[in-house]
Amino acid sequence: MKTYKLALVGFGNVGQGFVQALQQKEETLAAQFGVAFKIVAINDMKMGSVYRPGGFLLDELLKAAATGDLSDLPAEANDWTVKQMIEGAGADALVEVSFTDLQSGEPAASFIRQALERGMHVVTTNKGPIALFYPELHELALGHGCMIGYEGTVMSGTPALALGQELLAAAGVQRLQGILNGTTNFILSKMDGGGSYQQALIEAQQLGYAEADPAGDVEGFDAAGKVVILANVLMGANIRMADVDRQGITKLTQADIQQAQSEGKRWKLIGTVERVNGVVKASVRPVKIALGHPLASVGGATNAITYSTELLGDVTLVGPGAGRLETGYALLNDLIAIHRKLG
Ligand code: HSE
DSSP, rough: OOOEEEEEEEEHHHHHHHHHHHHHHHHHHHHHOEEEEEEEEEEEETTTEEEEETTHHHHHHHHHHTTTTTTSSSOBBSSSOHHHHHHHHHEEEEEEEEOOTTEEEEEEEEHHHHHTTTOEEEEEEOHHHHHHHHHHHHHHHHHOOEEEOOGGGGGTTSSSHHIIITTTTTTOOEEEEEOHHHHHHHHHHHHHTOOOOOHHHHHHHHTSSSSSSSHHHSSSSHHHHHHHHHHHSSSSOOOGGGGGGOOOOOTOHHHHHHHHTTTTEEEEEEEEEEEEETEEEEEEEEEETTTTTTTTTOTTEEEEEEEEETTEEEEEEEOOOOOHHHHHHHHHHHHHHHHHHHH
C-alpha cells in the first residue's frame, strides 16, 4: 500500500467535496489501486490553518468545516502560512483549491510554483493558474520530476481533458465546440421554457453553480478561461484570455429565444477552439444551434464538448460541469492518475 500525504490550500465547496469523494472511495482505492491518502495539513483563508503529522480523520475535517472554523482541531501547528505549510508539512502532493482569479491567477499560481519547485505533485481545479500559465507550470513539473493534474478545470470531474489528451490523441482533434459553463446553460434552458433571465440567474446562484461574481459566467469569462485551457492543453496552442473572441449571454432577449424556436434552433453559449490554416482560433459566443445537433439537447447545468477529429469524425462527451462532489472527484482522479504513472 502506498500512502500519499496531502496538504490542502482552500477548504470551501471543492475542498470539502474532495474529502467527501475520498471518504466514499477510500476502501475501493485501497483494494483496486493499493493507494491511500492522508491529509496532514489544511490552510483556508476563512477557516484557518492546521497541521498534524499523523493526519486528520476525514470525518473530523468535514465536521469542523461545517462550523466554518478549523481552529478547534487538535493540531501540532495552527498558525502556518501556505508557504510554511508547503515547506514544512512533508506532503507528497498539494491539493490547490483556493479561489480563482482569471486575471492574475494569484495567489494560486504562486502556491503551485512553490510546490512544484520542491518536487511536490499538485492537483488543482483552479482555472486561473492553468488558463494563464499552463505551459510554464507543465515545464516546471517536468523539470522537477513531479506532475500537475488539472482535469477539474474544465467540466469538473467529467474527463474532458483526459479524453482529448489521451484517448483521442491519435485521432487528430481539429475543432472543439462545447457548452462549458453550467450557469449560462441553466439560464438559457430556463428562458427556453419561458422563464425570465433574472429569475434563472437567482436560481443558479442558489443552486451554487454561479461564480461568486456571476458576471464571470454571464459575460463568458469563465467559459473563455476553459477555452484557453482546451486550446493550450489539447491543441498545443499558447493563447491568452485576450485572444478569445468573447461575448456573453446578457444581450439575449426572450424575443431572440422565441425566434430561434421558430427556426427549429436553440441558443447556446458555445466555446469553440479550431485550427484555421495552422493557427488556433478561440471564441465564446451565443450560437443558434439546430435541434438535431448533439449540443442542442444538453440542458440545465450540464456541460458537453464535441471533439471533431480527422479519423473518428465527431465524438461528444456530456456530463456534469460544476458541483461540489463532481469537482472534488476530479482531484481524486488526478491523484490516482499520478499514482498509476509514477507510484
Ligand atoms: N460557474 C461555473 C459554471 C462553475 O457555472 O459552470 C464551474 O466552473
